[in-house]
Amino acid sequence: xxxxxxxxxxxxxxxxxxxxxxGCAGGDTLTLNVYNWGEYISDGSEGTFDTVKEFEKWxxxxxxxxxxxxxxxxxxxxxxxxxxxxxxxxxxxxxxxDYMIARMSAENMLQPLNFDNIPNYEHIYEExxxxxxxxxxxxTVPYAYGIIGVIYNANVVDAEDAGNWDLLWNEKYAEKIxxxxxxxxxxxxxxxxKGLDVNTADQSVWDAAYEELITQRPLVYSYVxxxxxxxxxxxxxxxxAYYAGDYFTMKNAQAEDVDLQFYYPDNTNYYIDxxxxxxxxxxxxxxxRFINFMLSEEAAIAxxxxxxxxxxxxxxxxxxxxxxxxxxxxxxxLYRNADGFREAYNKNAYRNLPxxxxxxxxxxxxxxxxx
Amino acid sequence: xxxxxKIYTTLIFVFLFAPIVVLLVFSFNEAKSLSVFSTFSFxxxxxxxxxxxxxxxxxxxxxxATVATVISTVMGTAAAVGIHRIRRHWYRTLINTVTNIPMIxxxxxxxxxxMLVFVFVGRxxxxxxxxxxxxxxxxxxxxxxxxVIFQVLPKLQQMERDMVEAAMDLGCTPFRxxxxxxxxxxxxGVITGxxxxxxxxxxxxxxxxxxxxxxxxxxxxxxxxxTKKTVTPKMYALATIIFFVTMALxxxxxxxxxxxxxxxxxxxxxxxxxx
Numbered sequence: 001x002x003x004x005x006x007x008x009x010x011x012x013x014x015x016x017x018x019x020x021x022x023g024c025a026g027g028d029t030l031t032l033n034v035y036n037w038g039e040y041i042s043d044g045s046e047g048t049f050d051t052v053k054e055f056e057k058w059x060x061x062x063x064x065x066x067x068x069x070x071x072x073x074x075x076x077x078x079x080x081x082x083x084x085x086x087x088x089x090x091x092x093x094x095x096x097x098d099y100m101i102a103r104m105s106a107e108n109m110l111q112p113l114n115f116d117n118i119p120n121y122e123h124i125y126e127e128x129x130x131x132x133x134x135x136x137x138x139x140t141v142p143y144a145y146g147i148i149g150v151i152y153n154a155n156v157v158d159a160e161d162a163g164n165w166d167l168l169w170n171e172k173y174a175e176k177i178x179x180x181x182x183x184x185x186x187x188x189x190x191x192x193x194k195g196l197d198v199n200t201a202d203q204s205v206w207d208a209a210y211e212e213l214i215t216q217r218p219l220v221y222s223y224v225x226x227x228x229x230x231x232x233x234x235x236x237x238x239x240x241a242y243y244a245g246d247y248f249t250m251k252n253a254q255a256e257d258v259d260l261q262f263y264y265p266d267n268t269n270y271y272i273d274x275x276x277x278x279x280x281x282x283x284x285x286x287x288x289r290f291i292n293f294m295l296s297e298e299a300a301i302a303x304x305x306x307x308x309x310x311x312x313x314x315x316x317x318x319x320x321x322x323x324x325x326x327x328x329x330x331x332x333x334l335y336r337n338a339d340g341f342r343e344a345y346n347k348n349a350y351r352n353l354p355x356x357x358x359x360x361x362x363x364x365x366x367x368x369x370x371x
Numbered sequence: 372x373x374x375x376x377k378i379y380t381t382l383i384f385v386f387l388f389a390p391i392v393v394l395l396v397f398s399f400n401e402a403k404s405l406s407v408f409s410t411f412s413f414x415x416x417x418x419x420x421x422x423x424x425x426x427x428x429x430x431x432x433x434x435x436a437t438v439a440t441v442i443s444t445v446m447g448t449a450a451a452v453g454i455h456r457i458r459r460h461w462y463r464t465l466i467n468t469v470t471n472i473p474m475i476x477x478x479x480x481x482x483x484x485x486m487l488v489f490v491f492v493g494r495x496x497x498x499x500x501x502x503x504x505x506x507x508x509x510x511x512x513x514x515x516x517x518x519v520i521f522q523v524l525p526k527l528q529q530m531e532r533d534m535v536e537a538a539m540d541l542g543c544t545p546f547r548x549x550x551x552x553x554x555x556x557x558x559x560g561v562i563t564g565x566x567x568x569x570x571x572x573x574x575x576x577x578x579x580x581x582x583x584x585x586x587x588x589x590x591x592x593x594x595x596x597x598t599k600k601t602v603t604p605k606m607y608a609l610a611t612i613i614f615f616v617t618m619a620l621x622x623x624x625x626x627x628x629x630x631x632x633x634x635x636x637x638x639x640x641x642x643x644x645x646x
Contacts, residue, residue: 033585038596039603045422053423070586071424073596088490089585090499229601234407249601253403282499307600 049302120295165193178240447519482581526560
């Protein structure tokens with residue numbers, strides 16, 4: 001009898017907990033689930049603008065309605081994709097990169113936006129609208145964009161060697177060169193160097209790029225992703241390719257005897273991350289208002305200053321305070337040919353490749369790494 | 372010989388603790404870099420305590436670990452008592468093996484299979500979010516359970532059965548006998564089990580990664596999300612704090628063990644004297 005009572009009370013307790021939790025979550029507070037890259041929003045650290053908190057405050061003041069933003073982060077487009085496509089959780093706003101957006105819209109995972117709720121969309125430059133991943137401007141609002149360039153330590157590398165992709169293949173700097181530790185980017189560098197099409201399905205072109213990577217192999221100090229920060233800052237390595245915005249993060253933390261410099265080779269990778277609303281969204285209007293808030297002057301500038309990535313928003317690009325904070329040099333590097341963006345982007349950005357090609361590249365990549 | 376063995380020990384300790392020392396030292400670095408130590412400062416600790424999102428994920432991690440520990444300790448102890456009472460040898464071995472599966476199974480398999488179950492059940496219910504705090508809790512209890520059982524079972528085996536029987540002879544109900552006699556005897560095992568469950572739940576990344584929902588992010592998952600850009604030094608500060616907390620728990624668990632061993636020794640001595 002006693003045992004039964006105990007079991008019953010345990011079950012009852014658990015049920016009460018569940019109900020309470022469900023009740024707390026419901027109530028009159030709306031929830032908005034945002035899924036973004038890590039360290040990709042101004043979060044109030046070091047006295048900056050706390051985007052999420054400000055949105056909650058702004059929303060309550062404007063619509064007299066409490067909102068709780070659940071802000072979670074992912075480390076790669078693929079992580080985000082697998083979480084979303086498992087159907088296990090619903091998100092209201094996600095911020096993936098261009099090629100992933102193309103894939104998601106092809107798989108009907110995105111909802112068309114109602115731009116009446118996103119009036120700030122007019123501040124986005126025309127150059128960033130109607131790109132291949134969203135030709136009719138139905139699903140996306142660009143958040144930030146970046147360009148890959150070459151970072152080098154001017155105390156080690158001679159100025160005349162810099163200027164193009166050959167620096168990453170220069171034997172003078174053997175064992176001081178860093179290469180991307182993911183197949184797409186590593187092959188991309190080799191293909192830009194040789195002027196090949198990075199989106200081809202032709203296997204012989206990938207074979208040619210593979211030869212380049214094999215030639216480069218003995219010169220490479222390490223294949224890296226975010227380890228590049230410490231290796232370049234400390235002078236452990238002297239040459240590497242990475243995103244322009246991240247160059248400034250490294251430059252700000254470089255050791256005393258290191259002088260990091262940056263340049264763009266002729267052909268290089270462009271990418272855009274854009275905000276979109278997946279089909280599993282629970283409150284579309286709220287999500288659109290969040291996107292609109294992200295485009296507002298204060299939030300957009302704070303985010304651009306925090307992430308050091310270029311913003312497609314003219315409220316940011318033309319803001320005097322922002323230009324002053326970033327400095328002339330940074331503006332020039334970050335916003336390289338902002339006017340001719342569409343052309344360069346269409347020519348060089350990665351597209352989603354057929355599965356067959358992807359698996360072929362991965363096989364080649366494995367051999368590069370093993371050799 | 373003696374010198375070489377000393378060198379060996381020193382080397383082992385250097386390899387074990389150098390990373391932690393580096394982390395500790397650079398958490399007090401004024402600059403953001405890992406290569407230059409500019410000046411000593413508490414800047415990153417200050418930053419850490421102003422970072423709402425990170426603190427939220429620390430809070431989440433602690434809530435999850437605490438609840439998972441309480442549940443798995445209660446269930447684990449009850450299960451151990453049950454397993455201990457099983458008479459048939461083959462049956463006991465069978466149950467033991469089955470309960471150990473979550474411990475031996477690679478985390479990634481446990482993680483994926485749990486996710487699949489949750490999604491499946493969620494679909495049946497027609498829920499838009501199959502994963503949330505509760506699914507994570509279930510997953511954590513699952514992998515903590517065998518560790519508790521593992522700690523409590525030997526304690527039960529060390530205990531003399533006669534004592535419980537004597538208590539019941541003298542009029543205790545089985546229920547009361549358990550709390551009056553068995554519980555004090557196995558308590559060290561229960562505590563060690565609980566501490567292990569807590570640290571395991573605190574540490575876990577793989578299983579949490581697969582079972583986390585959209586509103587509850589634990590610390591390991593948050594740090595992993597940072598790796599595309601760079602992990603900020605405030606994480607070194609946080610890691611330093613966590614290291615010392617874990618260390619304290621470890622010391623506590625060792626202390627409990629030692630006390631228990633001493634008690635057992637004393638008891639044996641007394642018994643011998645009486646004989």
